[in-house]
Amino acid sequence: MPIVEQYTGTTDPEDHLETFKSLLFFQCASDAIMCRAFPSTLKGVARQWFSRLPPRSFSNFTALGRAFLAHFVSSRVHKKTAANLLAIKQQPEESIRSFLTRFNKEALQVQNLDPIMKFQALRSGIRDIELKSH
Template sequence: MIKFEQALNDKVLELQDQLQEVIKGKNQASIHNFHFTTDLAFTDEVRLEPHPRGFKMPTIEQYAGTMDTEDHLETFKSLLFFQGASDAIMCRAFPSTLKGAACQWFSSLPPRSFSNFTALGRAFLAYFISSRVHKKTTANLLAIKQQPEESIRNFLIGFNKEAPQVQNLDPVVKFQALHSGIRDVELKKSLIMDEPGDMYELFSRCEKYINLAEVLVAERKDKTEKKAQGKKEEISREIGAKHS
């Protein structure tokens, strides 16, 4: 009986030791994964560069894999540049701006994948290429034309909404696109007779014609209302005359 109890106790101790080993192994695995996701994707030069004095990570909306990648990347670069962050610090800071699918992507990167932020940014854009918003080109801007019933003001509003979406837009191309898109006959004549020298002058000329057009519309409306009122009064007088 004593031998049986001793054997049972030994078995329990053995199982406890095995359980501790399992728990220890799980803890080591989680630590390994933690270091992998935060450190090992970068080279030693990136991992070991110290933070600059006074550096604070700016607040930025985390990217989950569905928003525009270029917008997220450019926002991050602008904020980190303002902080004076080096290339290595930008690399180490970038993963903190990811969540969800984007965080999983970064966690799966092989060790020592990146030695600079340019390579990291390109990999990020390439992986989430389906989330990139289509960028307008100069061809899109040149295709904008004033419609027959469209006012100059509405045409300019539409043009100014599209122009900022064209990356690296040449001012000369922007000038040509606006100039060729105008279809208002009187404004077109004015631009041909006296060619504006730059974008500011072209917009100023458009603004003058907008004001003129709106004044003329207001005057026509006023005349129409007065004519309608005069007709109404004339009818009232005729009715009054018949009853007198």
């Protein structure tokens, strides 16, 4: 079975939970096995959180997952939106190539990005007026 990186409480808990679920669903693991296997993917404060839970606190893995997400909600990574792209501006000394690389890296993180919105955000972030007019 592939190994899931241990969760320490500092990264996105949703990403950790989804990775764990997809790997165990692929293995056709039962709900009980998922509940027993999940603590092995925790480390540090995350393992401490789990060890403080009263025995038989949850009747299924869905409930355990909800409690995990609720406890580590402050570490959740917020999804990027098109509005985030509008805030990206080319810096005064930044080359167009560097700006495009930085912009595209951010754009890849926006789900279901409308191509027109992407173009408008890109256009608004470019400093060179002549380049914008073409």
